[in-house]
Each structure stands twice: as structure tokens, then as C-alpha cells.
Amino acid sequence: MNFPPDLIRFLTKTERIVVLTGAGVSQESGLSTFRDSQDGLWARYKPEDLASPEAFTRDPKLVWDWYAWRREAIKGVRPNAGHYALVEMEKKITEFTLITQNVDGLHCLAGSKNVLELHGNVLRVRCADCGTLTGTWGDDTESVPRCEKCDGLLRPDVVWFGESLPRAELESAVSAAREAQIFFSIGTSGVVQPAAALAHAARNNGSVIVEINAEPTPLTPKVDFAFHGKSGEILPELVKALT
């Protein structure tokens, strides 16, 4: 793949890079994204039917089972070449921040160090009442497991629609985006807020914006460089061009 020489030149002398990733970077690991029509996670359900406190209150078993299914799917996959290319990029850049909307833990599994999980991690489970994290729970498939401490219902440690993002991670993400010299938006449709606002925060502070995504998004008209294709193919080529 031929990259514009001025992008490569700029990348080689840049000290502060911020990357925002979405479900698209995990697609080549075999995980469904959210909005892909044919096999998207939400093709069968609407987000508010599953990923919200109201959904959990209304039908805790449906929500618990959907996340149990997603945990099993994640345990069966490995990071792909796109994840590993971001690990390599981090090693070359003085200040590298990887902000992810993904809850699959694949960036950390691949070896990325400075990762901000804005929407939590579906492999972590916490009590809906007292918040205690737990790694073990009953395997009774008839009911949602309960907290050993307070008998509250267990839930995935992810951010649902209508819930606030973890303050520390969000504040770090916003300040990193504002300081970025180059901001990459990779594998995200740029729909979900406030994650989608990070690219605009970077752009308003003079950052060069690069989008790598299978298809155009609402951000595309505002970026300096747009590469449409698979992140698992484009990212390794880009890192190779930096070497």
C-alpha cells in the first residue's frame, strides 16, 4: 500500500500519537462488530434492548446470557495483525496512548501497554449493587448469579448506554486527544458519544487526523488522511513504512 510521503515523514518525527479504536479492529479476529448489518451483534436486537440498565432491570437473564455468550466468543479468539501492529507502533513513539471503545481486552492481550478502556471490559464481572468485582460465580444456568458479599445481581463490568464512562479513563483520553500531534480513528463508526467527540477535540487543537476504517464514517470529511480497508491489513503496512 502506498502511503502519502508527507504522512510518513510526519509520522517519523511525531512524538505524541493517540489512537482511538472501535469494534472494527477486532473484526478480523472473528468478533462481530456492533452495526454491521449481516452479523452485527445488534442485528438481532437494538442496543437499548441489551446494553442498558433498563434492559438489565427488565430482563436480567437475557442481558446476562448475551454477555456470557460474548465472553465465550472472546475467549475463543486471538488478537489480529492490526492489534500487533499497534503494539509495534507504541514501541516507536515517545508518547503513545491507545484509547479503545472495545470491551474484548484484545489490545492488552496483544501487548499494548498504555491502554484506556473507555467502555470497560466484558471479561470482568461486578456486583450491580455493591460494585465488588468477582472472577467466579455459580454456573446455574437458570438464574443470574449473585454477589457473595451482598447477594446483589452480578453484571458485566462494561459501560451501558445511559451510564457514565469511568472518570479517570475519560479524563486521560480527553487530555491525550487534546495534546495529540496525530490522532488515529480506527475501526469505529464514530456514532457513540462521548468517544466519538475525541477526534474533534484533537482536530480543534491542531492534530492531524487519520482514519482507517472499512467504510466512510461521519468523521471522514473532516480527516486529513482516510484509508478505507481492513485495519488488520493497513496497520501492518503502515508500521512497515515507518521502519
Ligand code: BV8
Ligand atoms: C453517556 C459497552 C450519559 C457495552 C458500549 C443522541 C445523540 C448523541 C448521543 C446520545 C444520544 N442518545 C443517547 C446518547 C448517548 C449514548 C450514545 O452515544 N448513543 C448513540 C447510540 C447515539 N452514549 C451513552 O449512553 C454513553 N454514556 O452518554 O452517559 C450520562 C452523562 C452524564 C451522567 C450520566 C450519564 C455510554 C456509551 C457506551 C455504550 N457502551 N459498549 C457493550 O459492549 O455491550 S458502546 C459500543 O458501541 C461498543 O463499545 C462499541 O465499541 C461502540 C461503538 O461502536 P463501534 O466500535 O464504532 O462499532 P461499530 O460496529 O459501530 O463500527 C465498527 C466500524 O468498523 C464500522 O464503521 C465498520 O465499517 C468498521 N469495520 C468493520 N470491520 C473492519 C472495520 N474497519 C477496519 N477493519 C475492519 N476489518
Ligand code: ZN
Ligand atoms: Zn454485592
